[in-house]
Amino acid sequence: MTTLRRFASPPTRLMILVATLAALGTAGFVYPADRTVVGELWSQDG
Incomplete structure (x- = not known):
């Protein structure tokens, strides 16, 4: 259960949220x- 608790830590949750938003946003x-x-x-660059 320690692994599960580690997965639920705020940084990991934030990373999951960012990844989800990135996937949805890209799609x-x-x-x-x-x-x-x-x-x-690119147009401005010529």
């Missing part, structure tokens, strides 16, 4: 926005 909102931003930057 839904962040990815298209990121592509747009990258495209804009």
Whole structure:
């Protein structure tokens, strides 16, 4: 049970939350926005 308790520690929970948000964001909102931003930057670079 020590391992389970260690997994439930705040940093790990935060990492899981960040990973989940990153996955959802990449699938839904962040990815298209990121592509747009990258495209804009590339256009400005020439």
